[in-house]
Structure formats: structure tokens, C-alpha cells
Amino acid sequence: MKPIAISCGEPAGIGPEVAAKAWAALRHDLPMVWIGDPAHLPAGTPVRVVDDLNGITPDAMAVLARNFGSPAIAGQPNPAHAQGVIDAIATGVDLVRSGQASAICTAPIHKAALIAGAGFAYPGHTEYLAALAGVDRVVMMLACEGLRVVPATIHISLEKVPETLTATLLTDTILITHAALRRQFGIAAPRIAVAGLNPHAGEDGKMGDEEITTITPVLDALRAEGLDISGPHSADTMFHAAARARYDVAICMYHDQALIPIKTIDFAGGVNITLGLPLIRTSPDHGTAFDIAGLGVADPASMIAALRQAERMAKNVDASGGDHPDLPQAIHGARKMA
Numbered sequence: 001m002k003p004i005a006i007s008c009g010e011p012a013g014i015g016p017e018v019a020a021k022a023w024a025a026l027r028h029d030l031p032m033v034w035i036g037d038p039a040h041l042p043a044g045t046p047v048r049v050v051d052d053l054n055g056i057t058p059d060a061m062a063v064l065a066r067n068f069g070s071p072a073i074a075g076q077p078n079p080a081h082a083q084g085v086i087d088a089i090a091t092g093v094d095l096v097r098s099g100q101a102s103a104i105c106t107a108p109i110h111k112a113a114l115i116a117g118a119g120f121a122y123p124g125h126t127e128y129l130a131a132l133a134g135v136d137r138v139v140m141m142l143a144c145e146g147l148r149v150v151p152a153t154i155h156i157s158l159e160k161v162p163e164t165l166t167a168t169l170l171t172d173t174i175l176i177t178h179a180a181l182r183r184q185f186g187i188a189a190p191r192i193a194v195a196g197l198n199p200h201a202g203e204d205g206k207m208g209d210e211e212i213t214t215i216t217p218v219l220d221a222l223r224a225e226g227l228d229i230s231g232p233h234s235a236d237t238m239f240h241a242a243a244r245a246r247y248d249v250a251i252c253m254y255h256d257q258a259l260i261p262i263k264t265i266d267f268a269g270g271v272n273i274t275l276g277l278p279l280i281r282t283s284p285d286h287g288t289a290f291d292i293a294g295l296g297v298a299d300p301a302s303m304i305a306a307l308r309q310a311e312r313m314a315k316n317v318d319a320s321g322g323d324h325p326d327l328p329q330a331i332h333g334a335r336k337m338a
């Protein structure tokens with residue numbers, strides 16, 4: 001399999017440490033290349049600086065070296081590193097799109113540092129990757145053993161959720177998710193459960209009416225096209241074990257509705273995945289963890305799970321013909337299937 005490209009993320013956080021630990025755990029199984037300043041990796045990491053992705057071997061961590069100009073100080077993001085952090089993501093995307101790497105796995109960034117140091121115009125990787133790939137609509141999924149969740153709205157304030165949650169957004173989110181579950185996850189007939197926005201899914205309009213005006217009509221239309229969709233469900237009863245067993249993905253209406261259950265069930269092993277890109281992108285579910293950066297205690301489980309998830313997705317895509325759907329293809333694929 002082609003190597004997985006790992007972008008360094010925020011050098012002052014735990015990204016370099018979990019990448020080095022994940023490499024040590026997986027080096028005999030999975031080819032990887034890390035993009036960043038080798039001086040930011042933990043002391044003692046065996047490094048081989050490479051110019052291209054040929055000849056990656058398990059004895060040393062392959063690094064596409066970038067000179068960030070100064071060391072990383074744990075817990076203190078340096079705006080002067082911001083452009084290097086952003087460029088590492090773009091390089092990883094280029095490697096995948098040019099066919100040299102099978103996927104990109106991104107280490108966590110500190111968005112405020114990127115804004116301060118380089119005027120980063122995106123709320124997160126998800127939106128930046130969409131811009132790099134030239135797609136209008138992407139979907140954030142978080143996955144762990146036994147649960148996948150998708151927030152239909154992502155990095156916006158809670159007050160903006162109702163106006164942002166349009167029928168078009170919800171339809172696209174479900175169709176992109178459905179197509180990705182089939183092609184990248186190998187699930188032939190995905191079972192999709194959709195949460196309501198309001199308490200008790202609106203209680204027949206007595207606690208909000210978005211379920212009536214927006215969500216139910218979208219679900220009815222997609223059911224008519226043959227998709228296996230249930231809901232809108234009360235979000236508070238969607239995530240216990242018996243409920244989780246009834247679906248392959250939970251579509252949620254806003255960020256915390258989706259991320260709280262998964263980070264509660266499996267904070268250590270959760271993975272963040274971007275769907276709808278013409279490439280595979282995974283990431284650990286945690287952030288930069290400045291409070292423990294530099295201490296050597298960061299748990300690499302989520303980074304390891306993210307790399308393994310990327311590996312499985314790459315194999316599923318290869319098995320399904322090798323291409324990646326963009327939004328129109330995803331919609332077409334879902335409708336054709338239905």
C-alpha cells in the first residue's frame with residue numbers, strides 16, 4: 001500500500017509526539033511519511049529525511065523535512081510556525097492527489113495560532129481541505145468502535161444552527177455520508193438514523209418546528225429514493241447501546257450533539273474523518289492538549305486508530321474501483337443505487 005502522509009499539526013501540542021508513537025507502533029505494518037520540522041519530533045525519534053516517498057523503511061520515521069525556523073516550546077504555540085503548519089496540510093493533500101500517498105492523516109492544529117500567524121481563513125481542517133480540493137460541501141464524521149456520528153452543521157455558534165440547517169444542507173450531508181459508507185467503509189446498505197434538533201425531536205411542534213418544516217420532509221424524500229433512514233429521533237435516546245446497534249451512522253444537527261456521545265464512549269480511540277473529498281482524510285479526535293504537551297504522556301491510541309481507519313478506507317476504495325466521489329458523484333451514486 002502507498003504511504004499515509006501525516007501532517008505535523010501544531011508543533012507546540014502533542015501532534016508530533018502521538019505521530020512518533022504511532023509510527024513506532026505501526027512501522028512494520030503501515031508505510032507512513034511525516035511532514036514537518038524534524039526538530040519538533042520528540043528527542044530520540046529515529047528520523048530519515050526523505051525527498052520523495054520511495055524507499056520508506058521501518059527502521060526510521062520518514063520525514064519530508066520543513067524548516068520552521070525555531071524550536072517548538074511545549075504549550076506555547078508560535079505564530080511564526082503557522083504557515084509551515086498550513087503548508088504541511090497542503091503538501092499532504094498534494095501527495096494524495098498526485099497518487100504518491102494513499103491518504104492524509106492530520107495531527108491537530110491550534111486554530112487561533114494559525115489565524116494570528118498566517119491569517120488562516122478556515123475554522124478547521126475540514127473547511128480548509130474542502131477549499132484545497134475545490135469541493136463545496138464536505139461532511140465531518142467521527143467514528144469509534146460501534147458508533148459513527150456526523151454533525152450536519154459544524155463549527156458555528158449554536159444560535160446560527162437553525163438558520164444554517166437547510167433542506168439542501170441536510171440532503172447533501174446524508175447523501176455524501178451514504179455514498180462514503182458504501183464506497184469507503186464497505187457497507188452495502190447503510191442504515192442511517194437522524195436526530196431531531198429540538199428536545200424530544202420537537203414533540204409534534206410544541207418544542208420547536210424544524211423537525212416538521214425541514215428534517216422530516218428531507219427524510220421522507222430520501223426514503224422515497226430508497227435510502228434506509230429512520231428519524232427524526234430524540235437525540236437523548238439515540239446513543240445508548242441498544243439504539244446504537246440499530247444504525248450505521250447517526251446524523252446529528254450540530255457539533256456537540258454528535259461529538260459528545262462519541263468522545264464520551266471512546267475519547268481515546270475516536271477518529272475524525274472528512275467525507276466528500278476526492279481523497280481520504282482522517283485525524284485523531286483530540287486536540288493539541290497543551291496541558292500535557294512535552295511531558296511524554298500523550299496517548300497515541302486515537303492517532304493509531306486514525307491511521308488504521310485511513311488504511312481500511314484506502315483498501316475499500318481500491319476494492320471499489322479506486323476513485324473517490326465528489327458531491328455530484330456521491331449524490332448520483334446514492335440515487336443510482338436506490
Ligand SMILES: NC(=O)C1=CN([C@@H]2O[C@H](COP(=O)(O)OP(=O)(O)OC[C@H]3O[C@@H](n4cnc5c(N)ncnc54)[C@H](O)[C@@H]3O)[C@@H](O)[C@H]2O)C=CC1
Pocket residue numbers: 014018107108109110111112125272283284285286287288289290291292297298299300301302
Ligand atoms: N483536528 C484538529 O485539528 C483539532 C484541534 N483541536 C484544537 O485543539 C485545541 C485544544 O482543544 P481542547 O478542546 O482543549 O481539546 P484537547 O483534545 O486538546 O484536550 C482535552 C483534554 O484531553 C486531554 N487529551 C487530549 N488528547 C489526549 C491524548 N492523546 N492523550 C492524553 N490526553 C489527551 C488533554 O490533555 C486535555 O486535558 C483547540 O485549539 C482546538 O481547536 C481540537 C480538536 C480537533
Ligand SMILES: NCC(=O)COP(=O)(O)O
Pocket residue numbers: 123124125126127259272283
Ligand atoms: N471538533 C472537531 C474539530 O475541531 C476538528 O476539526 P477539523 O480540524 O478536523 O476540521
